[in-house]
Amino acid sequence: MPLIVNLRHLDDENLELEGEIPAEELDLDTRDEMVQPAGPLEHEIEVQKVEDGLLIYGRLSLMLACQCVRCLKPVSYEVNLDNWARLLPLTGDEAVPVVNDCVDLTPYLREDILLEFPQHPLCEQECRGLPKASVGKSESTSSTGRGSAGSSAWDELNKLKF
Numbered sequence: 001m002p003l004i005v006n007l008r009h010l011d012d013e014n015l016e017l018e019g020e021i022p023a024e025e026l027d028l029d030t031r032d033e034m035v036q037p038a039g040p041l042e043h044e045i046e047v048q049k050v051e052d053g054l055l056i057y058g059r060l061s062l063m064l065a066c067q068c069v070r071c072l073k074p075v076s077y078e079v080n081l082d083n084w085a086r087l088l089p090l091t092g093d094e095a096v097p098v099v100n101d102c103v104d105l106t107p108y109l110r111e112d113i114l115l116e117f118p119q120h121p122l123c124e125q126e127c128r129g130l131p132k133a134s135v136g137k138s139e140s141t142s143s144t145g146r147g148s149a150g151s152s153a154w155d156e157l158n159k160l161k162f
Contacts, residue, residue, distance in 0.1 A: 002106040003043070007090075007098065010049040018044045023062075026110050035117050038065035038076070041109065045084075054096070056105060057085040062113055066121035070129040079116045086112065 002025060009015055023037035030036060045058030060081040068075050086108055088096045096103050 002104050003109065004102050004104050004106075005047050005054070007049065007101045007103065010047065010054070014046050014048040016044075016046050017058075021106070021109070026106065026113070028110060028114065030114075030117065032117075034067045034069055034121060035077075036065050037062060039063040041113065043109070047105075050087075052089060052091045054088040054090065054103065055085070056088065056108070057083075060084050060109060060113060064117070064121075066118065068123040068127055069120045070127045071123060072130065073123045075121055075123045077118055077121055079113055081112060081116060084112060 003017065003021060005015060005017075020040035020042050022040050026037070026041055028037055039062070042061045043058065045056055045060075048055050060079075062079045064077040064079060066075045066077050067073065088103070088105075088108065090096065090098065090103075096108075
């Protein structure tokens with residue numbers, strides 16, 4: 001259910017809104033398989049009409065299910081916007097769409113939440129990544145009859161005569 005505010009209700013007093021918006025309703029297109037919403041967006045906001053706009057301020061919170069980009073461990077991450085504020089103009093070139101005296105606040109919540117998503121989530125700052133698998137060199141023989149365990153690609157390139 002989108003977060004819609006009726007402008008007529010703001011003529012007399014500020015409007016306090018508190019609740020949750022399911023992540024599916026936010027239509028968060030993360031395009032990142034390492035960061036996915038893990039719950040609803042919790043909000044405690046106040047909306048007030050100021051001159052030619054709407055002032056929205058309050059707190060937004062969303063839990064994310066992430067994977068560490070170094071070691072692929074699951075990580076929980078909480079996006080918290082404790083002192084969030086947004087001024088939405090009602091007139092001019094950048095005016096918000098008003099339909100039947102109502103304004104949908106959902107796109108503006110979504111935009112600011114997406115800006116707070118982690119770029120590269122880590123399980124811990126010192127994460128060293130996936131453990132290095134010990135790859136044993138095979139003891140196969142090359143065409144010269146020598147074992148390849150002691151030679152490297154550079155040794156083979158150094159043998160070339162130009």
